[in-house]
Amino acid sequence: MSLKHILLGLLREPATGYDLKAAFNESISHFWSAELGQIYPTLRRLEDAGLLHSRVEPSEKGPNRRVYSLTDEGREELLEWLRGGPVVGVERFAYLAQVFFMDTVGDLHETRAFMAALRQRLNEWLARLRAIEADINGTYGNAPEHYPDAGFHQFATLRMGIRSIGSKVEWCDETLAAIDRRLTMAPSADDTGECRTLEETR
Amino acid sequence: MSLKHILLGLLREPATGYDLKAAFNESISHFWSAELGQIYPTLRRLEDAGLLHSRVEPSEKGPNRRVYSLTDEGREELLEWLRGGPVVGVERFAYLAQVFFMDTVGDLHETRAFMAALRQRLNEWLARLRAIEADINGTYGNAPEHYPDAGFHQFATLRMGIRSIGSKVEWCDETLAAIDRRLTMAPSADDTGECRTLEETR
């Protein structure tokens, strides 16, 4: 039920489905994403439910735009969601599943290459987030407590992205170091062991 | 396409759907989850595709068990997935979306209460992960490079959970501190500002 509320939140200002897709790509991509194929039907359903209303406007370039805005009912629904306490869902990381099973390959060098590739991907992501942060700091200063209201909250979410992705890059480094220590050891565990899980040997 | 491969990975040892559900709850809940309603049909499809085969066994307690095991084809498919490089998907955090829009409520004390509740949830989660880590360290020592092969890889994923959730708890603290600084300021931003986003004022 989150996309629904995120759309309501973004519709602080009236916007089209296309505009909202751009917002997902730009400001929000570090914690949510949605495709147009999901956005358009959802907006329509929210209008049917009375949480939004729309008007059709001619566009300067391209076809007519359907501009949605919040109704009072929609604003109320948004506030209820916000006041309902944190929605903590399941986290899914396919690449962690890959690490978890990577011993099946039977060659720690494969794990090493995997972790190095992962580190690079995450580090690029981190760099993008840090660039946005530097941009904001350059304009508004380093003290978020002086930012405008919405800016303060938005900056906080960016900070979580930076801390969270940053911690993952550090984890890659920690793991790469452990792999290197393991690779320089006598290959005892790899050869004598039965590739057991921790639970089985406990 | 990840659940499919995770099931193949878990079927290192033959197991029933019920067993696999237990594995999701126990060892891998910090990076994936699945319900029985999804596991059973998926196993059936994997068998139809020739990646698994099953035999029915009587159970000591309860109804007959359908025990699945990997075929050579299934093992090959798993290895391809593992060797295909890190699968980095979208991260979705509903609670970050809530923070992002929380200024709509118009009272920073609401944000503070939200962040405090979130911190507690995350901290409990962290404590569970740390307990597992302590348990493993107690049995195998503090040097993961000496763990058995599968254990080494599994421990690495646990470490990422600890770092990642830990960084989020730290982020909560950072944000709570910023909120407190903002609350003790003259309430200028809250009253004079127009609740603008960072983009709009740029």
Add this chain to the structure above:
DNA sequence: TAGGCCATGTAATGTGTTACATGATTAG
């Protein structure tokens, strides 16, 4: 003139949760 952006929408498919249905065994 080719490709990208603007702009909307539908259809097919894939992924995931919850509820329903069944029924034996065991521990409190």
Add this chain to the structure above:
DNA sequence: CTAATCATGTAACACATTACATGGCCTA
């Protein structure tokens, strides 16, 4: 006797991605 655990499955629904379909305007 009751609740939990064992054990399998289906059906309905909710959520999400990708492909298809259309077509004008602008830039290289």
